[in-house]
Amino acid sequence: MSGGTTTTAAAGKAPLSAAARLRRGAWYQRPRWRRLGALLALAVVMAQVTGEQGVRNDLFHALEQNFTGGGVALWVGAALLVWLIREFRGDAVARAGARLRESTARPAGTVREVSARLLGQRLYRWGALAALLVVLIVLPLTVTTFWQQVLVDQIGVYVLLAIGLNVVIGWAGMLDLGFIAFFAIGAYSSAYWTGGLPVEPPVELNNFLVIPLAVLTCLVAGVLLGAPTLRLRGDYLAIVTLGFHEIVYLVAKNSPELTGGTRGANGLDRFSIDLGFWHYEWALDPVPYYWLQLGFVCVILVLFLRLEHSRIGRAWTAIREDEVAAAATGVDTVRFKLLAFAIGASTSGIAGVIYASKQAFVNPEQFVVLFSVLALAYVVFGGMGSIPGVLVGTAILVWLPQFLRDRVDPQDRYMYLGALLVVMMIYRPQGLWPSRRRQHELKMAEEGVGGADALGARPGGVRG
Structure with a gap:
C-alpha cells in the first residue's frame, strides 16, 4: 500500500512541476533582463540620433559610421552602468537618496513656509509680480537680435x-x-x-x-x-x-x-x-x-x-x-x-x-x-x-x-x-505647473476615488 501511495504521489507531482515550469517563463522574460534589453535598445537609438547624419546617395552610410565608431560603445557602456546600478546597487542608492531628502527637508520646508507667508501678503505678491514684469520688459535688451x-x-x-x-x-x-x-x-x-x-x-x-x-x-x-x-x-x-x-x-x-x-x-x-x-x-x-x-x-x-x-x-x-x-x-x-x-x-x-x-x-x-x-x-x-x-x-x-x-x-x-x-x-501627466484643481483630480484618479480623469490610471491606483 505504501509503495502504491508513493507512486501515486510522484505521478501527481510530475504534472504540477511541469505546469510550474510553464508559468515560470524563460529567463529573458524576467523583469531584470527585459530592463536590460530596453536600455540597450535605447543606447542603440541614441547612438544613431547623436551620431553622423545620413547622406542621400548612401542610405546605410550613417548606420555604418555610427555603429563602427566609438559612439555606440559609449552609449552601450552608459546603459550597462545604469542597469548595474539599478539592479545591484539600487537599495544603496535609494538609502542615500532618502538620507539626502531628510537632510534637505527642514531647510526646504523653511523656505517654502517663508515664501508662502510672504506671497500670501498682498504687498509682497504684487512686488514679486512687478519685479517679474520689469525683468520681462528689460529681457529683449539683453539678448541678441536672433533671440x-x-x-x-x-x-x-x-x-x-x-x-x-x-x-x-x-x-x-x-x-x-x-x-x-x-x-x-x-x-x-x-x-x-x-x-x-x-x-x-x-x-x-x-x-x-x-x-x-x-x-x-x-x-x-x-x-x-x-x-x-x-x-x-x-x-x-x-x-x-x-x-x-x-x-x-x-x-x-x-x-x-x-x-x-x-x-x-x-x-x-x-x-x-x-x-x-x-x-x-x-x-x-x-x-x-x-x-x-x-x-x-x-x-x-x-x-x-x-x-x-x-x-x-x-x-x-x-x-x-x-x-x-x-x-x-x-x-x-x-x-x-x-x-x-x-x-x-x-x-x-x-x-x-x-x-x-x-x-x-x-x-x-x-x-x-x-x-x-x-x-x-x-x-x-x-x-x-x-x-x-x-x-x-x-x-x-x-x-x-x-x-x-x-x-x-x-x-x-x-x-x-x-x-x-x-x-x-x-512621469508628470498633470503638466509642468498644474492648477490645484487638476492636481486634486489626478490624485483622486490614482486613488480610485470618484470619476476623475485618470489619464491612464486604473481603479484602485494601479497604473497601467
Whole structure:
C-alpha cells in the first residue's frame, strides 16, 4: 500500500512541476533582463540620433559610421552602468537618496513656509509680480537680435494662442485640433482691413483699429464652429475642429481672388501711431513688437484671471468635469460652450494682427495643422487649466528647439522635443505647473476615488 501511495504521489507531482515550469517563463522574460534589453535598445537609438547624419546617395552610410565608431560603445557602456546600478546597487542608492531628502527637508520646508507667508501678503505678491514684469520688459535688451526675433515671432505669438486654447481645452474640456485656423482668420483680417488683399475694404484702417475687428471676426468664427458641434465630445469634436482648420486653410490657398492664394499678401502695413504732433511707426526692429505683445498679454491675463473665477469660469469647470451633471444642475451648456469657443478664439485675432504686421506678409503655409498640434502640446505640457503653467510651458517648448539650433542637426531637433513630451506625460501627466484643481483630480484618479480623469490610471491606483 505504501509503495502504491508513493507512486501515486510522484505521478501527481510530475504534472504540477511541469505546469510550474510553464508559468515560470524563460529567463529573458524576467523583469531584470527585459530592463536590460530596453536600455540597450535605447543606447542603440541614441547612438544613431547623436551620431553622423545620413547622406542621400548612401542610405546605410550613417548606420555604418555610427555603429563602427566609438559612439555606440559609449552609449552601450552608459546603459550597462545604469542597469548595474539599478539592479545591484539600487537599495544603496535609494538609502542615500532618502538620507539626502531628510537632510534637505527642514531647510526646504523653511523656505517654502517663508515664501508662502510672504506671497500670501498682498504687498509682497504684487512686488514679486512687478519685479517679474520689469525683468520681462528689460529681457529683449539683453539678448541678441536672433533671440529678439524668437521672442516676438514664436514665443510671443504662441503665448497668445496658448492662452486662448487653454480656455477651450483646460477650462471647458473641449479638444480643439484646429485652433490655428482662428490665427489665420486674424492675420487675414489684418491684411484685408489694411488693403493688402485683392478685395478692397470699405475703408482702410490702422492696425490698432483692426485689432477689435479681428477679435470680433474670430469671435464670430468661434461661434460658427461651436454651434454645429455642441453635441459632440472627445474624438468627434477633435475631428470636426480639424476639418474646420482644413476648410479655412484650403479657402485661403485656393482663392487667389480673395486671399492672394499661394502667393499670399505682400507689403502689409505695420503698426503706427500718428497724434499730429508725434508720429511713430513700428519698423524692422523686433523690440517694439515685443513690448506691444507684452502689453496685450498683460491685459489678457488680467481679464482671463477674472474670468476664471467668475460664474462663467465655474460653469466651464462644471462642463469639463461632467457635462451631464452640469446640465442637470441648471448650467446652460449650449451657451457656455459657445462662449468658450468664442472667447478662446479672441486671443488668436490679436496674435494674427501682430504677426501679420510684423512679417508684412501672410501666406497659407504659415497656418498648417502642425502649428495647431504644437499649440496643443504647449498647453498640455505646461498644465491644462493653469495660466502660469501655460505661459511657462509654451516659453520652454518654443525655446528648446532654438536653443538646440547650433548644437543638434536640424533634422533631429524636434526629436528631442518629442522625447521630452513623452517623458513628461509618463512621469508628470498633470503638466509642468498644474492648477490645484487638476492636481486634486489626478490624485483622486490614482486613488480610485470618484470619476476623475485618470489619464491612464486604473481603479484602485494601479497604473497601467
